[in-house]
Amino acid sequence: MDLLEAKRLLETGATTPIALLEEALERAKAFQDRNALAYLDEEAARKEALALTEELKRGQVRGPLHGLPLTVKDLFPVKGMPTRAGTKAPLPPLPEEARAVRRLREAGALLFAKTNMHEIALGITGENPWTGPVRNAVDPSRQAGGSSGGSAVAVALGIGLASLGTDTGGSIRIPAGFNGVVGFKPSYGRVSLEGALPLSRSTDHAGPLTRSVRDAHFLTEILAGESIPLEAVQNPVFGVPLDFLEGRLGVEVRKAFTRLLEDLPALRAEVREVSLPLRGVYEVYTRLVRYEAARIHEKALKEHPEGFSPQVREALLAGLALTEKDYRDAVAEREVLRLELAKALRGVDALLLPVQPLPAPPLGTEEVELESGRKGHREAFITLTLPFSLLGVPTLALPFAKVEGMPVGLQVVGAYGEDGKVLALGGWLEARLG
Secondary structure, X not given: OOHHHHHHHHHOXXXXXXXXXXXXXXXXXXXXXXXXEEEEOHHHHHHHHHHHHHHHHOOOOOOOOOOOXXXXXXXXXXXXXXXXXXXXXXXXXXXXOOHHHHHHHHOOOEEEEEEOOOHHHOOOOOOOOOOOOOEOOOOOOEEOOOOOHHHHHHHHOOOOOOEEEEEOOOOOHHHHHHHOOEEEEOOOOOOOOOOOOOOOOOOOEEEEEEXXXXXXXXXXXXXXXXXXXXXXXXXXXXXXXXHHHOOOOOHHHHHHHHHHHHHHHHHOOEEEEOOOOOOOHHHHHHHHHHHHHHHHOHHHHHHOHHHOOHHHHHHHHHHHOOOHHHHHHHHHHHHHHHHHHHXXXXXXXXXXXXXXXXXXXXOOOOEEEEOOEEEEHHHHHHOOOHHHHHOOOOEEEEEEEEEOOEEEEEEEEOOOOOHHXXXXXXXXXXXXXX
């Protein structure tokens, strides 16, 4: 059941907020082994659900999300819940509640739990030495992806109807791809991150993880506090950056993606090859994000380095060693890449490419095999998603195939500000690929 279906059942009296919550709590118990949740107070959640149920009986509706149980990634402060962001290090001062969370609450959402994440959002595996790994929804021996892994797993397993996540280099889209759900990274700045723990202020995005594209659109409008009109889709033109994908996919994902491209013309879509070399994008992104992240956590890094796990500490120290010139150079190089992307999008409705080069790998994986040979896990997985966070454009991830019995995601990438178009194209694809 997706969010809008549950909303319809509430509105027709076929269910209640407390019944929806009890179902979410049952699912949380049944799938405790997946380690999706960072915090859950059942008593407080039931109390709130009963209040929402009584209000609904009296015809009092707080907003469009009234009584719908949602989860929130544990780097957003939520009133009455702790915020740990998956680390033992002290966090910078945070307010009582983040603005995006407040928007959900004001719309009537039942915010009942916080989800586990990769430590301080600096990583894409979802494996965290402090909180334990989040385990894949389909196969618990595999990674859930990160950093919004708990959110994706919760949505996939019905622990709540949707979740609020963040994406700095793929942190919504990679877990969505690994677990077979929808993840949307809106245009940079569309959804406020005020009050949330930042990782890289110039690259962070907030967005929803859901079970359907229509839910992603519905939630994004609420989170953004504005209407995002969907554009009518007829005979879409998709650009495929084959030069960028060269050597960056695994053999089976390449086959699945090629099959999709071969099927699209029969669905009245045009597929056009576009050039998007994006040379050096991985290095530019890594420099920029680590520089910004190191300055956010500088005090904790100097005073309580033991609070960070070795891998995260090493990445932050590398960021601290970067000079202001290194950072300014990365910012300038980003502008060159931005022009490249704008050029690739000319004459097409959106770009299409896989979210991931391979299905979710086993827990503990450090290297993977791609068409071009062996690659480190981080570079192999994040290179396909990071350009679109770095460049701030709307990008949707939705399931499109199974490889080794595991879900694989497809990215729909649009021009800055064209969130409605990307979501409309995603809906068009979902209807035909489902």
